[in-house]
Amino acid sequence: MTRAELFAQIQKKSSFLCVGLDPDLAKIPARLRSEPDPIFSFCKAIIEETADYAVAYKPNIAFFEALGSKGWETLQKVQELIPRDIFTIADAKRGDIGNTSKLYAKAFFEQMDFDSVTVAPYMGEDSVSPFLEFADKWVVLLALTSNAGSLDFQLIKDETGRPLYQSVLEKSQEWGTPENLMYVVGATRGELIGEVRKVVPDNFFLVPGVGAQGGSLADVAKYGMNSHCGLLVNSSRGIIYASQGKDFAVAARSEAAKLQAEMAGLLARYL
Numbered sequence: 001m002t003r004a005e006l007f008a009q010i011q012k013k014s015s016f017l018c019v020g021l022d023p024d025l026a027k028i029p030a031r032l033r034s035e036p037d038p039i040f041s042f043c044k045a046i047i048e049e050t051a052d053y054a055v056a057y058k059p060n061i062a063f064f065e066a067l068g069s070k071g072w073e074t075l076q077k078v079q080e081l082i083p084r085d086i087f088t089i090a091d092a093k094r095g096d097i098g099n100t101s102k103l104y105a106k107a108f109f110e111q112m113d114f115d116s117v118t119v120a121p122y123m124g125e126d127s128v129s130p131f132l133e134f135a136d137k138w139v140v141l142l143a144l145t146s147n148a149g150s151l152d153f154q155l156i157k158d159e160t161g162r163p164l165y166q167s168v169l170e171k172s173q174e175w176g177t178p179e180n181l182m183y184v185v186g187a188t189r190g191e192l193i194g195e196v197r198k199v200v201p202d203n204f205f206l207v208p209g210v211g212a213q214g215g216s217l218a219d220v221a222k223y224g225m226n227s228h229c230g231l232l233v234n235s236s237r238g239i240i241y242a243s244q245g246k247d248f249a250v251a252a253r254s255e256a257a258k259l260q261a262e263m264a265g266l267l268a269r270y271l
């Protein structure tokens with residue numbers, strides 16, 4: 001998918017919502033567990049109920065690969081089920097020496113047909129570039145993550161006072177363009193989203209951390225939105241486990257609708 005197509009979708013739906021698919025067998029409604037592929041049934045119901053409000057879906061690969069080869073089959077079926085005009089993110093946090101990264105890219109872009117994959121920047125250019133060689137496919141590069149451990153490395157300053165995440169942003173601008181490179185910027189780092197935006201004015205951000213992790217959607221939009229929105233805000237547990245009862249899919253729809261309504265207001269205000 002191109003950036004123009006993604007922006008068109010955002011405008012059409014008045015939404016920059018990414019629904020995170022983190023399906024945990026222990027948390028899905030009990031009645032689904034007797035189905036032949038409970039995780040698929042769960043994701044299918046969530047996608048059907050939230051597709052009106054979502055511009056992206058982000059299956060977290062861990063929740064599928066933990067189930068072994070069957071989990072990979074389920075992941076592929078889920079990817080194929082997502083409507084083609086909705087952006088897809090394989091949240092796999094890959095990155096390795098070049099020839100290995102190339103095969104990771106083939107797995108997610110050719111074997112499966114995801115629009116993007118999350119990639120860790122730690123191993124540098126040759127670990128990221130192979131993912132950028134596929135037309136209309138994207139790298140979503142970890143920059144400033146939402147977790148407590150982000151403090152361990154990402155905010156360490158160099159001798160000029162520049163934090164590591166900023167070096168990642170600046171260096172990676174040499175590898176990709178706003179047409180194929182997004183950054184993960186956690187919603188829990190509200191005060192820093194504006195700093196990230198100053199360094200990379202045009203790139204999209206994937207912003208996890210609203211909902212269960214407590215980040216503020218209003219702050220994300222205030223500090224992070226640019227002239228083509230530039231934001232995909234993810235919520236996983238806050239949507240997919242809005243209810244663990246029979247009404248789980250309807251409850252997910254209602255949570256997604258609430259977020260979309262707030263997003264419509266923010267788009268009207270800042271775009």
Ligand SMILES: O=C(O)c1cc(=O)[nH]c(=O)n1[C@@H]1O[C@H](COP(=O)(O)O)[C@@H](O)[C@H]1O
Nearest residue numbers: 060118145146147186208212213235236237
């Ligand atoms: O790359 C990610 O998606 C990611 C980066 C990050 O900094 N923080 C983060 O929570 N995530 C992912 O985003 C999702 C957040 O889930 P919830 O906290 O349930 O909304 C999970 O799939 C995480 O793995």
